[in-house]
Amino acid sequence: MADPLPAVKRIQKIRPVGGKLTNIPANHKERLVAKYHGVCHIEGPGFEKKLSLTFDDGPSNLTEPLLDLLTSLGVKATFFWLGRNVKEFVNLGRRAYAEGHTFGNHSFDHPDFTKIGTDGVLREQIRKTQLIYRDTLGIEPSLVRPPFGKVTDEQVETLKHLGMKIVFWSIDSEDWIAENNSAASISNRVVRILHEEAIILMHDGGSASRDTIKAVRSIITSCKARGYEFVTVHDLIGAEKSLS
Numbered sequence: 166m167a168d169p170l171p172a173v174k175r176i177q178k179i180r181p182v183g184g185k186l187t188n189i190p191a192n193h194k195e196r197l198v199a200k201y202h203g204v205c206h207i208e209g210p211g212f213e214k215k216l217s218l219t220f221d222d223g224p225s226n227l228t229e230p231l232l233d234l235l236t237s238l239g240v241k242a243t244f245f246w247l248g249r250n251v252k253e254f255v256n257l258g259r260r261a262y263a264e265g266h267t268f269g270n271h272s273f274d275h276p277d278f279t280k281i282g283t284d285g286v287l288r289e290q291i292r293k294t295q296l297i298y299r300d301t302l303g304i305e306p307s308l309v310r311p312p313f314g315k316v317t318d319e320q321v322e323t324l325k326h327l328g329m330k331i332v333f334w335s336i337d338s339e340d341w342i343a344e345n346n347s348a349a350s351i352s353n354r355v356v357r358i359l360h361e362e363a364i365i366l367m368h369d370g371g372s373a374s375r376d377t378i379k380a381v382r383s384i385i386t387s388c389k390a391r392g393y394e395f396v397t398v399h400d401l402i403g404a405e406k407s408l409s
């Protein structure tokens with residue numbers, strides 16, 4: 166059989182994920198990607214100059230100006246939203262959908278999956294959010310991003326059984342850090358470790374601020390100047406937009 170290591174081909178070039186909230190040892194994600202090849206993803210499978218911008222924890226009041234910016238720059242992104250917030254900001258969800266962005270399940274209200282076991286609560290967090298997406302946008306996302314990127318092997322098995330793929334990231338913009346952060350530092354952090362088929366983690370909810378939006382403008386401009394194009398995670402890894 167093929168060596169599973171190519172699935173994590175470039176992770177050595179990427180510094181370990183830093184910060185308190187997302188401080189998952191890089192080797193844990195690498196191990197999951199290798200063990201669940203084609204199910205767990207931290208980046209795209211190839212070496213094309215493509216990137217995916219992903220935004221977690223929304224929708225929120227930040228989402229509208231973010232959509233304005235993405236539209237003005239002609240970029241499609243992927244949103245990993247919380248069921249709770251999709252329910253609250255129905256019109257923003259519909260607008261993002263109409264403008265061609267794609268979506269993943271980020272749970273209903275952001276628990277640490279590793280503290281909620283494998284069956285009842287996990288399934289409820291996923292199911293409730295899938296139903297809200299279905300009621301709001303008419304889709305059931307095929308992608309899930311566990312809050313904090315934390316998930317156990319058993320939970321990966323459960324999600325796989327539901328037909329879902331798990332999406333982590335290869336570049337953390339750390340836009341969620343409130344202190345000593347700025348649009349320039351967020352943008353520099355991303356551009357410094359840019360690589361082919363990277364999945365970039367950002368936020369349009371939670372503790373993210375307008376700095377994220379300013380940083381997005383700068384990231385898109387810098388990356389396009391370096392010859393990269395932006396695609397949705399679905400296009401990057403070859404996933405269906407909806408399970409049904």
Ligand SMILES: [Zn+2]
Pocket residue numbers: 221222271275312313
């Ligand atoms: Zn989150």
